[in-house]
Amino acid sequence: MAEKTHSSLWDTNVTRRQVLKTGAAGGLAVLAAACVPGATQTGQPVDAPAVVSKKTTLTMGIGGDVPGMNVLERAVAPATSVYYAMWDTGMEAQFNADGSRKGLKPMLITDYRVLDDQTTWEFKLREGITFNNGEPWDADAAAWNIEYRLTGETTRTSFRSLLISKYEGVEVVDKHTINVKTNIPFAFTPLIMMYLQVAPPAYYQDVGLEGYGENPVGLGPYKFVEWRKGQHIVLERNPDYWGEQATIDELIFKPFSEDATRVAALQAEEIDMAYNVPPDDAQRLTDAGLEISWIAIGQAMNLTMKTGSNPGHPLESPINDKLVRQAMNYALDKDSLVNDIMGGFAAPLDGQIVGPSCYGYNPDLEAYPYDPDKAIELLAEAGYPDGFTMDFDSAQGRYSKQKEVSEWMVGEYAKVGINLEMQLFEWSAFIDKVYSDQSAPVFYTGRNWYPTMDPENTLKMYECSERRAQVCDDELETMLFAQRAEFDPAKRETILHDIHTYLYDYCPVVYLFEAPDIFGHSTKVKNFVPTPDNRVHLIGMTVEES
Amino acid sequence: MRDYIVKRVLRSFLVLFGLSLGVFALLSISGDPATIMLPPEAPMSEVISLRKALGFDEPVYIQYLKFLSRALRGEFGNSWQYGLPAINLVLEFFPATFQLALAALLFALVVGIPLGVVSAIREGSIIDALGLSLGVVGRAMPSFWLGIMLILVFAVNLKVLPTSGKGELRHLVLPAITLSTAFLAQIVLLVRSGMLDVLREDYIRTAQAKGLQPYTINMRHAFRNTLIPVVTMVGLTFGRLLGGSVITESVFSWPGVGRLAVQAVSARDFPLVQASVVVFALWIVLANLIVDLLYAFLDPRIRYG
Numbered sequence: 050m051a052e053k054t055h056s057s058l059w060d061t062n063v064t065r066r067q068v069l070k071t072g073a074a075g076g077l078a079v080l081a082a083a084c085v086p087g088a089t090q091t092g093q094p095v096d097a098p099a100v101v102s103k104k105t106t107l108t109m110g111i112g113g114d115v116p117g118m119n120v121l122e123r124a125v126a127p128a129t130s131v132y133y134a135m136w137d138t139g140m141e142a143q144f145n146a147d148g149s150r151k152g153l154k155p156m157l158i159t160d161y162r163v164l165d166d167q168t169t170w171e172f173k174l175r176e177g178i179t180f181n182n183g184e185p186w187d188a189d190a191a192a193w194n195i196e197y198r199l200t201g202e203t204t205r206t207s208f209r210s211l212l213i214s215k216y217e218g219v220e221v222v223d224k225h226t227i228n229v230k231t232n233i234p235f236a237f238t239p240l241i242m243m244y245l246q247v248a249p250p251a252y253y254q255d256v257g258l259e260g261y262g263e264n265p266v267g268l269g270p271y272k273f274v275e276w277r278k279g280q281h282i283v284l285e286r287n288p289d290y291w292g293e294q295a296t297i298d299e300l301i302f303k304p305f306s307e308d309a310t311r312v313a314a315l316q317a318e319e320i321d322m323a324y325n326v327p328p329d330d331a332q333r334l335t336d337a338g339l340e341i342s343w344i345a346i347g348q349a350m351n352l353t354m355k356t357g358s359n360p361g362h363p364l365e366s367p368i369n370d371k372l373v374r375q376a377m378n379y380a381l382d383k384d385s386l387v388n389d390i391m392g393g394f395a396a397p398l399d400g401q402i403v404g405p406s407c408y409g410y411n412p413d414l415e416a417y418p419y420d421p422d423k424a425i426e427l428l429a430e431a432g433y434p435d436g437f438t439m440d441f442d443s444a445q446g447r448y449s450k451q452k453e454v455s456e457w458m459v460g461e462y463a464k465v466g467i468n469l470e471m472q473l474f475e476w477s478a479f480i481d482k483v484y485s486d487q488s489a490p491v492f493y494t495g496r497n498w499y500p501t502m503d504p505e506n507t508l509k510m511y512e513c514s515e516r517r518a519q520v521c522d523d524e525l526e527t528m529l530f531a532q533r534a535e536f537d538p539a540k541r542e543t544i545l546h547d548i549h550t551y552l553y554d555y556c557p558v559v560y561l562f563e564a565p566d567i568f569g570h571s572t573k574v575k576n577f578v579p580t581p582d583n584r585v586h587l588i589g590m591t592v593e594e595s
Numbered sequence: 596m597r598d599y600i601v602k603r604v605l606r607s608f609l610v611l612f613g614l615s616l617g618v619f620a621l622l623s624i625s626g627d628p629a630t631i632m633l634p635p636e637a638p639m640s641e642v643i644s645l646r647k648a649l650g651f652d653e654p655v656y657i658q659y660l661k662f663l664s665r666a667l668r669g670e671f672g673n674s675w676q677y678g679l680p681a682i683n684l685v686l687e688f689f690p691a692t693f694q695l696a697l698a699a700l701l702f703a704l705v706v707g708i709p710l711g712v713v714s715a716i717r718e719g720s721i722i723d724a725l726g727l728s729l730g731v732v733g734r735a736m737p738s739f740w741l742g743i744m745l746i747l748v749f750a751v752n753l754k755v756l757p758t759s760g761k762g763e764l765r766h767l768v769l770p771a772i773t774l775s776t777a778f779l780a781q782i783v784l785l786v787r788s789g790m791l792d793v794l795r796e797d798y799i800r801t802a803q804a805k806g807l808q809p810y811t812i813n814m815r816h817a818f819r820n821t822l823i824p825v826v827t828m829v830g831l832t833f834g835r836l837l838g839g840s841v842i843t844e845s846v847f848s849w850p851g852v853g854r855l856a857v858q859a860v861s862a863r864d865f866p867l868v869q870a871s872v873v874v875f876a877l878w879i880v881l882a883n884l885i886v887d888l889l890y891a892f893l894d895p896r897i898r899y900g
Contacts, residue, residue, distance in 0.1 A: 116677045123676075123678075202648060205634070206634070207634040278684070278687065278850065279691075279854065279855065280760065280761060280850050304848060305759065305848050309743050309846075310846060310848055313746045313750060313751050313758045314758045314759060317757070317758050475861070476861065477862065477863055478625065480630070482626075484627075485626075
């Protein structure tokens with residue numbers, strides 16, 4: 050029968066005209082069917098849920114698709130923008146009005162202390178709160194979440210990465226207390242709990258990894274409503290939230306991988322707020338009657354130098370000489386960089402790899418002044434009176450004005466005789482080179498201290514044993530180990546000040562600026578205060594009805 | 596005919612095999628996915644254990660054979676970003692890409708064919724100059740730039756169309772125009788030159804001598820003979836339009852396979868890249884096959900043995 054149909058089609062029973070007409074009509078029909086409002090590939094309504102009158106909605110344009118809603122498996126930007134609304138963390142950072150660090154805010158964890166053995170951390174959990182499905186948040190739930198992350202085969206979160214090499218185990222002490230054991234005294238342990246976002250164990254085990262990713266249940270100010278892949282994620286206010294209630298009823302996150310489209314969507318009033326606005330667009334948005342809010346976040350943009358003190362790096366290289374590294378710090382006008390290239394949306398680093406929002410920031414240090422003559426002098430003293438040539442790697446697509454900053458540095462260094470031969474990569478190719486230690490001797494990158502606002506993770510790269518250590522220096526390492534094992538905050542802060550002073554002289558990097566978080570939003574959005582921890586704090590924010 | 600189809604299908608398998616090898620080789624030399632998938636603070640032990648979990652500790656040819664045996668069964672594994680079966684994701688995003696390509700194709704035909712015909716009939720006129728200009732400019736214009744310009748004009752300034760996203764029919768207008776422009780330009784030039792050739796044929800002169808109406812001569816005798824290469828090109832281009840949607844989908848946040856694939860490449864999400872490429876390739880192979888077969892149908896002079 051099939052053969053007969055086949056032959057009738059291809060022989061003369063059907064005319065060419067009939068086939069062409071049928072084909073054209075079929076094409077139109079398919080297109081029309083696909084375009085009918087409300088029809089999608091899954092046959093469900095595609096529009097964002099209708100806004101009921103008086104319900105306030107905040108529509109936010111984020112930097113790309115959120116690949117899944119399983120917070121236990123992976124939590125990277127831009128997904129974290131959504132995750133923070135749905136999942137509280139163990140603790141979170143608090144800031145003063147000027148963005149400087151104020152301390153920690155207890156969230157799911159209310160208190161902690163280290164026991165006498167210095168390797169057991171006791172955590173008190175918030176009592177009387179539940180996940181959105183009613184499961185209790187208690188010691189069993191906390192222990193299960195920690196254990197899942199540390200022993201699971203598929204999970205790849207920062208929580209795991211930071212703790213795994215020191216993790217010994219977790220035990221339930223009583224209904225609201227757990228102990229986390231580490232294999233060395235590790236003062237940073239409580240701060241890792243700032244990455245702890247949790248799933249209800251019984252529900253998770255019931256629906257499984259994939260099921261949870263599609264229908265997540267959280268513990269936070271907002272509840273999951275809908276995830277339409279590649280189109281939007283909708284959350285609604287959680288009326289049973291344990292803490293201060295959010296004011297905005299509904300959140301819609303829309304992905305825009307192109308900055309220009311995200312900015313245009315804001316101008317066209319399709320979204321109320323845009324993340325990651327390029328500095329060049331800020332003025333245009335302000336002129337169009339929109340508002341720009343920005344803050345310097347916990348991310349130090351720097352020119353990283355792979356010094357020969359690390360056994361894996363070349364022994365013959367100009368940057369092995371401290372004088373050369375200092376010269377490279379003198380050779381750049383950081384103010385010009387911040388104002389002319391970054392459009393004023395950045396804060397110069399004060400000669401250290403962290404800013405004032407970070408614990409242990411040394412207020413006594415100042416940025417290397419712009420002094421090209423001094424740079425030339427130092428280069429000559431180091432044996433490079435005619436300068437030198439060196440490979441330089443950079444990328445585009447990740448940081449604000451990444452390519453422009455890199456090109457600016459090449460131009461500025463040429464003025465003092467340092468010829469950087471730049472290779473510009475796509476971001477993941479670049480990061481692969483950096484992570485596998487195959488990059489050029491100098492490369493442009495950022496180093497984060499958010500969300501913990503603590504330098505432990507930032508300074509780790511200066512330890513010999515780290516897989517991407519740029520520096521290997523005995524004196525520095527002794528101080529780094531000492532701060533890690535120091536449980537007295539005041540004493541630890543003093544050691545950190547010393548470390549930054551040492552690094553100011555050592556110059557493992559060229560200190561550039563603290564990266565900005567720039568948001569564009571409509572005037573309807575009120576009480577939005579950006580913070581240096583690279584997250585949007587939704588509690589207290591309002592959207593006025595237009 | 597049946598032998599021809601069987602031969603073509605077998606050859607298509609060879610193409611897919613070669614393609615899978617190419618994609619696998621390119622991904623293999625593009626870097627270690629384990630380093631990109633893990634947070635930057637992950638210790639080396641984590642990198643090693645992830646490499647092992649993903650099978651990257653095995654020789655490349657073993658990895659390829661495993662990939663091939665799974666791919667033949669339609670399995671590409673779970674996407675490393677989404678944690679969901681890669682092929683399901685691609686199939687979920689595919690209808691949006693198909694819809695966009697179809698809309699672009701129809702737009703190109705509806706605008707391009709009449710413009711090409713009129714340009715040829717009124718050779719040297721203003722309309723002809725317009726058609727020719729569109730033909731040249733349309734092919735030269737980068738779709739990224741055009742897309743942003745259309746957004747700025749129609750969505751931001753005039754506020755008559757949405758900037759991006761998928762939903763109602765109006766969401767489709769700007770991306771479809773952007774995607775179709777290069778093809779539209781091709782159609783205009785092809786129809787115009789085809790018409791001009793045909794209009795100089797003896798049988799047209801005969802028709803004119805018979806005293807037929809110009810409309811009948813142009814449409815029935817000239818235009819119909821011009822259509823054969825157009826239909827052929829439509830088939831071939833439809834396959835290419837799907838591939839061309841990569842940029843358009845990114846600019847317009849269109850939830851199709853093109854954007855999905857770009858994101859997968861950036862994240863070195865091997866299963867998702869492989870599934871996307873294979874589905875794209877299957878589509879193009881299929882489109883080519885249909886065109887070849889249509890050829891015989893549309894032009895009775897062509898026969899396959």
